[in-house]
Amino acid sequence: MFELTPFARRALRYDPFFFVDREASFSAPVAFRTDIKDEGAQFLIEAELPGFKKEEIDISLEKDVLTVRAQRKEEKEEKDASGYVRKERHYGSYSRSFDLSGIDSEQISASLENGILTLKLPKKEKEVPTARKIALA
DSSP, X not given: OGGGSHHHHHHHSOOHHHXXXXXXXXXXXSSOOEEEEEOSSEEEEEEEOTTOOGGGEEXXXXXXXXXXXXXXXXXXXXXXXXXXXXXXXXXXXXXXXXXXXXXXXXXXXXXXXXXXXXXXXXXXXXXXXXXXXXXXX
């Protein structure tokens, strides 16, 4: 059944440039992987950003939305004694946003270690309604 799709027929044909382009277009994910844990008093977000430096990561907070962006610009140039030159460029940008309703945004902390970005998001204290007496006028 799967052989009847037009995509399967195109993939069976040998074209080295088609496979190179296909690999390049599907190799980079649109967003990075994250794990979110509820630790009682706080949430812990662990995001996989291997190979990124601190300078390439931007964490911003606007209203109740936390956005993590990672952008890499890489250029390589290799020259050979035989006259061959190879120059490659790679640009990649990743972004994820998280709703921070119920989070104490003043106490958020972040660290980057071994390609793992860790965000600690403490929860807001629950407001306990207070009882009071109202005097009659």
